[in-house]
Structures are given as C-alpha cells and as structure tokens.
Amino acid sequence: MTDAEDAGTAEVVFRSDVTVELVKCSAEDSDVLFAARVSTKGEQSLEDVHADPSRSTGLINYLLRDRHGSPFEHSTLTYYVQAPIFVFRELMRHRVASYNEESGRYRELRPVFYVPGEDRRLVQEGKPGAYRFVEGSPGQHKTVTQATRRACLEAYAAYREMLEAGVAREVARGVLPVCTYSSMYATMNARALMNFLSLRTRRDNAQFASYPQREIEMVAERMEEEWARVMPLTHAAFDANGRVAP
Amino acid sequence: MTDAEDAGTAEVVFRSDVTVELVKCSAEDSDVLFAARVSTKGEQSLEDVHADPSRSTGLINYLLRDRHGSPFEHSTLTYYVQAPIFVFRELMRHRVASYNEESGRYRELRPVFYVPGEDRRLVQEGKPGAYRFVEGSPGQHKTVTQATRRACLEAYAAYREMLEAGVAREVARGVLPVCTYSSMYATMNARALMNFLSLRTRRDNAQFASYPQREIEMVAERMEEEWARVMPLTHAAFDANGRVAP
C-alpha cells in the first residue's frame, strides 16, 4: 500500500492505509463487573468477579442497555496510531482521552503522505449530515492521485528549502499538507472508546446514524478489533445494543 | 482501631482509620517516557523506553518542573477505598477520575462509623484557608467519642426501624450520618493523582500551601505510598519539584 519516490535527499512515501497498534492495555470484562457490583456488594465485589460467567454477561448487557456508563471507566487502552493530520484533527476532538503526538516543532517531519487508495469512494452525494459516497471513475482516481502527489512533492520541496536555509521547523512546516502522516499515542477507557466508536463508525445496526469520514473510520475499525479481543463480552453487548455509548 | 458494639440484630462498628488498596494498576515510569518521546522520536519512542536510565530520570524531572502534563496520563491506577462519606464527598469533587461507589439505594448500609482517634487534632485555630489544628484535651476527646457514638447509635436505630417497617432503603438512609463508612473504586491516571495529592496532602516542601481535612489526607497518604512503589522516578520528581501537578 505504500509507494516511494525520490525527492532529492529524502525518499517521499505515499500511503493509503493507517497503522493502529494496541501497545498497552489494562482492560478486561471483569473490570466492569467489580466496578458495577460495588454498588450492591460493597467490599465483596472484587472476590465475586469470576463467580458466575452467565450472570456476568447479563450484567454487562443490562449496563449497556440502560446506559450505566461509569463501570466501563475502570479500564485503559493505549493505542499507537499513524494517520494523516486531518484524521488526528478529528480524533483529538474527543476530549475524554489522553494524547501525545509527534511534534512539528521538535523534529523534522518525514515525507509520508496519504493518497486515497483504489477502494476509496471519491464522490459525495446528498447533503451535510447525511452524505453518501459512491465510486469515483478511473479518471477521477487518476486526477486525485496525480494532483495529490504533485502538491505533496511541491510542499515537501518547499519545506526542505526553508529548513536548508536555516529556518525553524515550526515555521517551515506551515506548507505541509493535512494529508501528511503523524504518529501518536492515544489512551482512553472503554467508555470513551465506545463513544468514539459510536460516532466514528457507520453501521446498519447502530441506533443513531453516523457519517464519519472514511479515513477516521479506518482507524476506528482497527481500534475496535483490538478492543473486541480484550473485552469480548463488553464488545458483544455494545454491538447488540445499537452501538450506543453508555 | 475498630471497636464493635451490639445494637440489636446488627453489630455496630466504630473505626478511626481508612482502607486504601491498589487493586489494579497499569502504571510505570516508562509510560511517561514513551509518551514524551513520541514528540521528538515518532515511531521509535516505544523501543527507546528502556534505553538510558539516567536520561529517563532527567526527562521526567524536566517534564514535572516545566509542567508538561500530558505524558503522565498514559497510566492508570484503581484504588479500593473505605472511608467516611464526608471524605468521599471531597474525593468526588476531583472530576478527572472514575468512581463507582456502594449504593444506599441498592443495598442496606452496614453500621460502620468513623470516630476520631486519639491522635486526631480536634481544635481549629486561624481563619478559613489557613487553619491550624492543635491537640484536643482529654475532655474534648471524651466529648467527641461519646457524642459521636450516641448519635450514630440513634441514627442507626432509626434507620433499622424504618427498614423494618418496610420503608425503602433510599428513604431510610437519610438519617445516617456523614461519618458512615462507604466503599468505592476510584480509577485515575498519574497526572490526576498528582493533582489530587497536591491538594489533599499538607507538606512543608509543597510550593503551594494546602490545608486538607486530616481524614482525606489519610486516604491521600496511602494512595501516595502505593503510587510511589510503582512509579518511583515520577514520585521522586513530583516531590522534588514542589509537589505541583504538571
């Protein structure tokens, strides 16, 4: 999915994918159980965690259905993400999470740019809030690829020119496009993650419609896969209950 | 430190201490390092974590001194706490944490009450915002112990009387005093914990003065001990830099 092109000293890379890795995680279905049961069991809630699997499933399902959100907060997942800046712009609007990102002030940014892949639907129909996307023609794909590559190469050349003239990184980076890749760590609990997923994935079984941009949905889908692995009961209940964050 | 007294069917307990246990934890000094280094190293920050211990100490120290707080958020600590309701009232004012508490609506509350211990300073001098506490006389201690015990026993008798008459728990509990013990799980990251500690402990080396009530300080001290064990470099830097949350 990546493709390199020589741009003088550095090798410019064009990618169409995102990287999402779960690098650190303290999140299990049982975290929900001890937190929920403290309300009725007090000090015994922790011993009780592994007591009865079938009742556990029922409890998690009930909490999600009736929107009791706080028991889902005693868990944490840290993702390492590589994605274009325009994706990070949307991601960081979710305020109940912790972020640390690569800095364009502290390091020279690498020439890695996003160019939509073959399967990216290019044409938008409908109106704000209810867009539908349809396939682009071969001609449109070609226009996007060529125009994007050309603009990115020009931008990167301008960036390098300024750096070589001794200009500060934070000034020079102004010309870099929002499709430049950045990288960060994002940490959140399961409740915040469900909120993110409910807004940034589009699913037919969702109780509330969402129309995320495809590129952030690619990040969300990968996050969801990783999360489903570590909290399978919670994930199943989230999906079964209309994908509404509790 | 506890002391039981028969109150009809249930055994009333008086305590002067708090319980704080670190029941779940994903927090190491290295969490701070990978998060901080992503700004300058991008994708290599994770491999770099264990590279150079002495530079790690320096980095953590620099972050705390100059108040770069976000790298301290990629960690999580879950405490189980038993303390009087008046302590929980203060604890829950800290909004950057997750709480689940025993419910007076969903379960019958147990008759466990706080009575100040021998070492609790009883007499307040000074003015709001800068109180000093001095020793109480033996007579004052006796007054506190007797008045507290008497009021708690009366309150609990009234609670039981209403329950036995078939009144809902959430109505009956109105009479229970704020020194009644409750229990909860509290989850927070290291940054939020430092903020809590800076406000709820009183230390001579603190850059900003705090005057916490002694009972919440007892909880804070126990939290700090547990945290110091799992993130020793961060704790040392926090203490060395005036105990200011970054």
Add this chain to the structure above:
Amino acid sequence: MTDAEDAGTAEVVFRSDVTVELVKCSAEDSDVLFAARVSTKGEQSLEDVHADPSRSTGLINYLLRDRHGSPFEHSTLTYYVQAPIFVFRELMRHRVASYNEESGRYRELRPVFYVPGEDRRLVQEGKPGAYRFVEGSPGQHKTVTQATRRACLEAYAAYREMLEAGVAREVARGVLPVCTYSSMYATMNARALMNFLSLRTRRDNAQFASYPQREIEMVAERMEEEWARVMPLTHAAFDANGRVAP
C-alpha cells in the same frame, strides 16, 4: 412545607422540598445556531443567527436527533440549589459541571433537615435498576417522620455539644445526617444539562429508561423548567427526540 422546632439555642427546621433558582444565565437557542453553522458558513454564521426561524427549528431538531452535541456547549446556566446532602452526592457525580458548595469546615451548618413529604412514595418494589415505588401506609409515613425527626434532633444536639466544647466544625459535623440541607452553585452548559436531565428524570417518552431517586428528580424538574424558558426550541427538540443527550 417547612416546620420548625426549638432545639435549645437554634431553631431546627424540617423541610420536604428543594430550592432551585437560575441565578445567572447566558443561554439562548441562537447559541446553538451560530455554533452549528460555523461548520458550513464559517465567518458568516453569527450574522445568520436570526435569519430564518423555521430553518432554525429544523436545524436544532436535526442536531439532537443525530446526536451532534458540541453546538449545545456554547451556553451556560448557573443554578443556586438547596437540597439534602444525599442529593448533592448524586448531583456531583456529573463531572461536566462546576460546583461550589457551602462548607462544613468553614462554617457552622444550620439545622435544616429533609423529611419526606406526604406525597413521597415510601415503598420500593422490584429489583436494582428497575425499582418501582408505591404509596406508603399512614403508619409508614408516621414511622418515617418520627424516626427522622428524632434522629436529626439527636444528631444536631451532638453537633452543638461538640462545638460548644471547642471542637472543630469539621470534626463535629461527622454526626450530621445525609438529609441535612446544603447549598451550592452549579454551572453547566446545555449539553451537560441534557445529560443530567436524561439520567435524573423519569419520563414515559424517554428512549432510555432512568430510575432516579425522587429527591434528585425534584431538583432536575425545577432545572428543566428554568431551562425550557430560556431555550424553548432546544428543550422542545430534546423532549421530542426521546430525551437523549446529544
């Protein structure tokens, strides 16, 4: 609804109601409009606010239905609330708001206590998460009133006894019951308020069931009345769309 009783030096008051006043407010339906329209109109969104009332109604309705929450945050309401401590305990669990409350450390608390009124349903049926409340018998009402009054008078006498012995307010207040009235200012934006209302009122037209304790629902109902007056379009859309916070 209040009733006083002489308790030596101070007059003990028993109340069954709550006080909620909107003391400060910068919240209009038009706040939602300029915030929402900046996404499509940029710099012209502010001029456009009063352009077309019927389209405004449609826009607010759309935002609530599809859960676009951020435009509802550019507003603020400050309430002054008097309610029992057990209500404040629940209220302050809502972390997206600002609170300042009367302090039991800095002032002597006044002897005002909550006793359930004639219309308070006293008997709980069902199970956790789905309680139903039914009328109490005259005998149950009598038990509640007498037991509550007796316990509060005893508690207050113990409080006063400790204060008169020179004991600090923060120590003495331990004996006061959770039905003691406190007072505070609570400030929040319309989005946070809708979240609060969705969880703390019980309505047949709500998409998600909530089972709040009646006393916090009394506070919520009064907050909702005040808010409906200042943001009538938003309130109507909230109610028409299942009372789900966006």
Add this chain to the structure above:
Amino acid sequence: MTDAEDAGTAEVVFRSDVTVELVKCSAEDSDVLFAARVSTKGEQSLEDVHADPSRSTGLINYLLRDRHGSPFEHSTLTYYVQAPIFVFRELMRHRVASYNEESGRYRELRPVFYVPGEDRRLVQEGKPGAYRFVEGSPGQHKTVTQATRRACLEAYAAYREMLEAGVAREVARGVLPVCTYSSMYATMNARALMNFLSLRTRRDNAQFASYPQREIEMVAERMEEEWARVMPLTHAAFDANGRVAP
C-alpha cells in the same frame, strides 16, 4: 497585513495575523465572589457580592495565590477565532473548552494562507523545551515568503482541480497546507482560560516557563486582552501571582 493574488477563479489571500473576537460573554469578577463565598456564607453569598470592593480584591487574590480554582468556573467566554490550522491543532489540545469549527467536509475551504510577517523571528536556537528565537536574515524572510506562497498556490490549484473533477471536498482538502486559515468558536470559563494563557504566553513574570509557538501566542494575547477588560480584578491577580492557573 493581507495580500491577494489571482489564482484563476478564486482570489488567494496571504495573511500574517489572526482574528480574535469576544462574541459572547458572561464573565465578571463578581462571579468569582458569589461562588467563593457560598462556602462560608451559604445562601447569603449572592446578596453579598457587591458589598465591599476592597475585600473582593483580597479574596480573588487569595484564591489565585493558594490555587482554589473552582470559583473561577462560573463564568463563560465565547471567542470567534480565525487562525491557521496548525494553531487550531494546538488550541484544541486544551480539553476543558468547547469548540465548533468550520468543516472541510461540509464546505469548500477558502484560499487564505498564513505567511510569517516581517516581525516573525525565524531562527530557532537551543533545545527542545527551551527554544529561543532570533531574527531571520532578509534572505531567510525572502525564502520563507516565496516558498510558502509557491507551495500554497500549488496546493490550492490541486484542490480546485480535484473539486472541478467532481471529487468530494473531504478528499480534495488533503493537499491543503496546515497554514490554511480556518475559523471557529471557542467557549471556556475563566479557569480554563487561565490555564490556556499560562501555557500559551511567554512572560518574564511567569512562575513556570512556557515556550509557545508565536502564532498561538498571538491568539492567546488577544484573548487575554478581551478577558482583562471584563474581569479586571481576576486578570490583575492572575498576573500578579505568577500567571499560574488556579
């Protein structure tokens, strides 16, 4: 400070400044007073607000010095901001505020780009966390201006080319540089604003050193001016106490 250039159908604009307007505001020094005094005065705190100006100054000063932050939250300021995307990227890292921004998905972005002005220091010295900036040479200024203009014109041409080929705005905008202007509303309370100012302005009288990028400092300075006008006592106390957010 702006300068236009014909780029086919649209007129490309280069600017070196930012726009910051306080468009909505419910923030006075007296908001701090009633909130702070409820702790000691309960229900009388509101009447008391205008009682004694000299004591008010003292109270605000004390709250800031000893970091009692919550009384500063019962206020709200809504700013309209036009600034480059790289500034908004930093601004939105401040999570205790509300944002609504112009959307590159819902509207065609206008060709307005940031180019550093004559007075922008271009050359960075020192190391991460403690950068110093010094004047650029005329040659460096010329390089920055020419490289930036050229790259922006190329990027905008590519953007327009894709739009004219029928490609969706959200795809085409990938090529636009982070120096493209965007616009938004940002709402926050005085406490959050002080936190923002403490981190995004560089002042000799600051207790904790900050090294903000100049462009976000330009936004911060304009926000501070507006705020100082509406809450003069609070602003003066903030500045006198080392510009530490309480």
